[in-house]
Amino acid sequence: MTEPSPTPSTGNTFIPGAKPPENKPLENNSPPSTGVVPETQAIANQKATPPAVVGKAEPVSSSPGSDQLARIEDKCARIEDKYARSEALLSRVEEKIEGATTRMSEAARQSDLAALRSEVRAVADRTRRLPGSGALVLTAIITAVLTVALTIAAQRFHLDGLLPPR
Template sequence: MTETSPSPSTGPAIVPASPAAREANVQADAGSAVPPPASSGGDQLARIEDKCARIEDKYARSEALLSRVEEKVEGAAGRMNEAARQSDLAALRSEVRAVADRTRRLPGAGALVLTAVITAVLTVVLMIAVQRLNLDAMLPR
């Protein structure tokens, strides 16, 4: 059986690597010689800037849309206020018309004077009739 060493080996491998393995290590080292963070950082920054530009475009479109909506809402509010004013005017017009109709049906000044004269004449005639028939004794004193 084989004995194991009490401490693990930290040095190079005892068994030499095959030529294919050595070539793979050299290619891996050559690939790592180009600093990936610098090139991927630039790409990542470009992508972030592109996304920021798209977000800004969307924000600008949303802002333009909201301003158009705001203008339409203001226009609609103005039209509603105008309609309310027209409705108030129509209601006021109908009230004035109703009052005018009621006052037209009232008797005129001539009818009122005629009624007053007739009432005065009838009152005098009735008082003379009461005195001639000696009915004034029935009146309380």
Template structure:
């Protein structure tokens, strides 16, 4: 392992006043540029937030329009199906059909009408 050489300590150098004034002006301009950049960044952040909020409002409006259209379709479907017979009417029709089928079959057998149907 080698021995570490000590680093030289910084030496204060006196600058000519014209160079010092120019550096001070450059620092001032850099500071103003940083301030403008920070203000621009804040403005862009606010614009981004407003655009996001507007997008959210547009999505909500589109969702509301979709719901309104769906409500209209359900209402139209309900109006079309309102005139259809209910479950009670369908069951009554099935019972009446079964009773009449049995009755007509018995009448056909008593009157010996099965001979009118040719067998294969």
């Protein structure tokens, strides 16, 4: 899969085509110190190195570092393509989930409506079995006529005496 790099990934040789900085002697001709470099000498060494030129890109095609850079760029392009494909796949999955959620919500509403319809039918069946207004009026008239007829009959046959006195 991955091949080991022919150049180390640290130090001055990491950048393909870059030249290692040259150590120029300082102008004050101080003798090189052994051991720890003082901070001022380290700063002077940094100032003595030539500044990096920004904006000039020299194509290096013959060095092994450029081949490695090309392979890295190809891998980056493949990774970007895979990322774009997985992002498109995730968006399609999200759309399908939203559609399924909508359909399930509609189905739940339909089942709720079906339950409501069955309840309304049950109440309608119970109310259909109740007598209508015509039957209620006829029952009231018959009750009134029978009450009057029985009261008159009770008075003619002197059935008042059968009732206990008040």
